[in-house]
Amino acid sequence: xxxxxxxxxxxxxxxxxxxxxxxxxxxxxxxxxxxxxxxxxxxxxxxxxxxxxxxxxxxxxxxxxxxxxxxxxxxxxxxxxxxxxxxxxxxxx
Numbered sequence: 477x478x479x480x481x482x483x484x485x486x487x488x489x490x491x492x493x494x495x496x497x498x499x500x501x502x503x504x505x506x507x508x509x510x511x512x513x514x515x516x517x518x519x520x521x522x523x524x525x526x527x528x529x530x531x532x533x534x535x536x537x538x539x540x541x542x543x544x545x546x547x548x549x550x551x552x553x554x555x556x557x558x559x560x561x562x563x564x565x566x567x568x569x
Contacts, residue, residue, distance in 0.1 A: 504545065507562070512540055514558045528557040 484502075488495035514523055522540065526533040533559040536554070546554070548562075555562060 505542070507551065508540060508542065510560060511554055511558060514560055518558065520558075525554065525557065529553045 484498055488498055488513075515522070520528075522536045524534040526536045529536070530548075531553070535544075538547050539550070539554070551562060
């Protein structure tokens with residue numbers, strides 16, 4: 477039985493465009509997952525986080541459900557009250 481990771485590895489190996497897109501999705505999922513995890517660990521609701529960020533709760537919900545891709549500014553706005561920092565590193569290609 478093949479796993480999701482096996483499938484992702486297969487797609488990345490056969491198609492450079494899909495490889496890049498899949499890696500971008502994985503990166504965003506990691507960032508959003510960290511935001512959700514930290515928000516939950518602090519016991520903050522989406523509504524409370526939205527108030528701290530000065531944005532509608534629906535915006536936080538859309539970001540957390542991957543229905544919209546936030547800008548860097550929005551990510552930083554959300555991460556700050558959660559005590560999170562965004563780090564950028566160079567990828568070896």
